[in-house]
Amino acid sequence: LKEYKVIGRRIPSEKDPNPKLYRMRIFAPDDVQATSRFWYFSNRLKKLKKAKGEIVFVGEVHDKSPQRIKNVGIWLRYDSRSGTHNMYREYRDLTIAAAVTQCYRDMASRHRTRSHSMQIMKVEEIP
Numbered sequence: 001l002k003e004y005k006v007i008g009r010r011i012p013s014e015k016d017p018n019p020k021l022y023r024m025r026i027f028a029p030d031d032v033q034a035t036s037r038f039w040y041f042s043n044r045l046k047k048l049k050k051a052k053g054e055i056v057f058v059g060e061v062h063d064k065s066p067q068r069i070k071n072v073g074i075w076l077r078y079d080s081r082s083g084t085h086n087m088y089r090e091y092r093d094l095t096i097a098a099a100v101t102q103c104y105r106d107m108a109s110r111h112r113t114r115s116h117s118m119q120i121m122k123v124e125e126i127p
Helices: 031-047 094-112
Strands: 002-012 021-028 052-062 070-079 086-091 118-126
Touching: 002 031, 021 031, 021 094, 021 118, 031 052, 052 086, 070 094, 086 094, 094 118
Parallel strands: none
Antiparallel strands: 002 021, 002 052, 070 086, 070 118
């Protein structure tokens, strides 16, 4: 997976000529799926659908130091057969995107969680 920064907003109208921008950090294999995940989350969080919005910017975020090993903390939510669960996990990898990929694979193997039922809430490098 790769890390993308996606910025979107409502389409400007006479009522709101300068709408608020929403920026999200999305982990996806390509920019098309990153924009799709942006619309999924913006619909749930801000009641903003693709028909009433526009994408301002989509760009891949590269790691500042890909040669240094990092400890990464990941907060996530996933749907299982019994309900929705929140979880915090830690991984050790060279890049943050590789740690998130490792998390997706680990959750699939240990908890039988599909990638579409997982939501990455927050990703932070642990000092």
